[in-house]
Amino acid sequence: MNYVALKMLFGDRAKYLMLLCGLTFAVMLIVQQGSIFWGLMMWSQASITNLNVPIWVTDPGIAQVDEVKPIADTAVDRVRSVDGVEWAVPLYKGLLRARLANGEYHQITLTGLESATLIGRPAEVLEGRFEDILQPDAVVLDQWAVERMGGPTVIKVGTIFELNDKLARVVAIAKTQKSFTNIPVVYTTYERAIRYVPHERRTLSYVLAKAKDAIPVEDVIQRIQTQTGLGAFTAEEFGWKTILWVLKNTGIGINFGTTILLGFIVGMAIAGQTFYLFTVENLRQFGALKAMGASTLTLARMILLQAFTVGLTGYGVGIGLATVFGYLTASGGSLPFVETWQLLLLVLVALLTIASFQPQLVS
Amino acid sequence: MTTDSQPAAVRAHSVVKAFGTGDTKVTVLKGIDLEVYLGELLLLVGESGGGKTTLLSAIAGILDIDEGHIDVLGVPLSTLPPGKRTTFRGQTMGFIYQQFNLLPALTAAENVAVPLLIQRIRRPEALRRARMMLDRVGLVDRTEFVPKNLSGGQQQRVAIARALVNEPRLLVCDEPTAALDGANGQKIMELLREVGRSPDRCVIVVTHDSRIFHFGDRMANLTDGRIVNIERIQQEGTA
Ligand SMILES: Nc1ncnc2c1ncn2[C@@H]1O[C@H](COP(=O)(O)OP(=O)(O)OP(=O)(O)O)[C@@H](O)[C@H]1O
Ligand SMILES: [Mg+2]
Secondary structure: OHHHHHHHHHHOHHHHHHHHHHHHHHHHHHHHHHHHHHHHHHHHOHHHHOOOOOEEEEOOOOOOOOOOOOEOOOHHHHHHOOOOEEEEEEEEEEEEEEEOOOOOEEEEEEEEEOOOOOOOOOOEEEEEOHHHHHOOOEEEEEHHHHHHOOOOOOOOOOOEEEEOOEEEEEEEEEEOOOOOOOOOEEEEEHHHHHHHOOOOOOOEOEEEEEEOOOOOHHHHHHHHHHHHOOEEEEHHHHHHHHHHHHHHHOHHHHHHHHHHHHHHHHHHHHHHHHHHHHHHHOHHHHHHHHHOOOOHHHHHHHHHHHHHHHHHHHHHHHHHHHHHHHHHHHOOOOOOOOOOHHHHHHHHHHHHHHHHOHHHHOO | OOHHHOOEEEEEEEEEEEEOOHHHOEEEEEEEEEEEEOOOEEEEEOOOOOOHHHHHHHHOOOOOOOEEEEEEOOEEHHHOOHHHHHHHHHHHEEEEOOOOOOOOOOOHHHHHHHHHHHOOOOHHHHHHHHHHHHHHOOOHHHOOOOHHHOOHHHHHHHHHHHHHOOOOOEEEEEOOOOOOOHHHHHHHHHHHHHHHHOOOOEEEEEOOOHHHHHHOOEEEEEEOOEEEEEEEOOOOOOO
């Protein structure tokens, strides 16, 4: 009877396409909105992921990565002395004003990396050599800095500008994940960073660290917390902390959250409605089959087969379209779009759940 | 030979069936007593809206009755749980609807094969038998047509072939010749009479068509929810 079920499904080409369109649209809507949302969230923790280090040591009261709470300079040594720490390096991160030769001012995030190791440097360099950052007055920009500060005609490798009245010379352009605030990132060494900034009592923003391979990260984090009294997180934990902070404290959580929830509900309603109409239209045929001796179980299996077939097809096409959309709009990284398998799985489960309710219509 | 001495294929006793409730309640069957015997073709006639289709549905076990009981081939329908009843129907009954209820997406042959597929007969074998059956109703050249490309009469013949294909012992037909011209109607009725004459099978035919009355063995008249009259039909040449 599977044959009969599939023929019923595909027999009316126009109806089948309508059905498929409805489901495709529903899946696309949900995946697209969910992915944009998740992309935004990834942006909000870009300052963490861009540095790609395993452990972040922070002020114990830290709320999120972009709201720096400086800690005592001695923290680096104290973290290094914790058993199980393989290395620990200082990181400076702060907002500064840059003045270009054309007189324009731009707010930038100055990121100071420890000069000996350059731990936290971006993985990919688009132009120049990152190591040249060790030269006098040298800085490295990320590609968003170039974009925000006027494009490659205004600022490129070799350009000189001022940071707090001190000279900075661009030696390389690095590729980073766009961040939420989209404030240009300027890299320099830790030592030089604290010379750029106005004198402050504390200049150390974070300590970046790594646990020894043999020792579980969680244990080391625990030890850092108890022995130094500082906050310590894995990059992932700190990322989540930041995401949750953004969700709670900016309009994004509630606004975007409502939008994707609505998208999800609308999408699922469309899917449910589409399935429902199809099954109801076929009720008469199922009635005839039942009169010819087809058991309820057989009919249920037929309907499930139909719903799953068209559901999975719509799922595939919907995800395909959403991905193409994401690829087109997010190529170059200017729009957030991150498709996660969790979202895809959720949509699949929701869709199949709705499909599974269809057989109840015949009984 | 008296049909009265034949074993009963259908025995309906004091069957009552109403639709709706309260003010809109209509009692359609008001106490039906009817016996149909193996080896006969019974014609069921009566005014439109008199309850003929309702009675057929009750006999086929598609419709639950309010009072009375119905035995089919010795099995009291009401004692069967719904699942068993469905299986029983699939194995022993064929049903030709007033509306043909063909599956629009399936070809004529596939439509006819459906009852066999339900009985888990493999598709090639089911289709082979379906084509043979279509040949017998005169549609051998239309086996691969979908219903919308068949005339009303052709659709009706597909429905008849479908009802006959699994060789049901009890065949119930609701106006099987309504959409057929005289010649085709005669052909179908000959087929149905052949089924009815087999000693362990029986056919009930609802009809308004006086041109086919002579194919019946007996005629029951259902008027206003009651069987008002049952008479034996004089066969041509045997009168
Ligand atoms: N499902 C239903 N719900 C309510 N009333 C019904 C239902 N089915 C049939 N009826 C009513 O029962 C009565 C008998 O219907 P039925 O179809 O049995 O008549 P019939 O003798 O077959 O008529 P016809 O010769 O026109 O086919 C009609 O008045 C009809 O309105
Ligand atoms: Mg009727």
